[in-house]
Amino acid sequence: MAITPEFVVGFAREAMELTLVICLPMMGVGLAVGIIVSIFQAATQIQDSTLSLVPKLIAMFVALILAFPWIMDKMITYTTNLFLNLPTYIR
Structure with a gap:
């Protein structure tokens, strides 16, 4: 399998999609x-x-803790x- 520009673009696209999916819960x-x-x-006119x-920050941290098993599963x-496909990629 020769490395073509389409392969590289598809590989990068898959990595970016995974990054977006992982960031989505937080x-x-x-x-x-x-x-x-x-x-x-x-409603209260408090502008602090x-x-x-x-x-x-607190809500995003809690979301990270709750979504962490799912995120790790996706990353793993x-x-x-x-x-597993590395030998195919380097040919």
């Missing part, structure tokens, strides 16, 4: 908490920057496939 939780805190700040940062599967 980013989604951060977005949801940010919207909720923004609504709370607009730490009020929006701290809840997002990707890495295992990469190493």
Whole structure:
């Protein structure tokens, strides 16, 4: 198997898709908490920057802890496939 530009682009695309899928739980939780805190700040007219940062950090950390087994499974599967197919890639 010769390494073609299409192979390299497909390989990079797969890596970027995995990165986006892995980031999705934390980013989604951060977005949801940010919207909720923004609504709370607009309703109470409290404009403190730490009020929006701290809840997002805590929520994203909790999401990371809860999604960590799933994330590790995705990463291990990707890495295992990469190493198993390595002899095919370097031919």
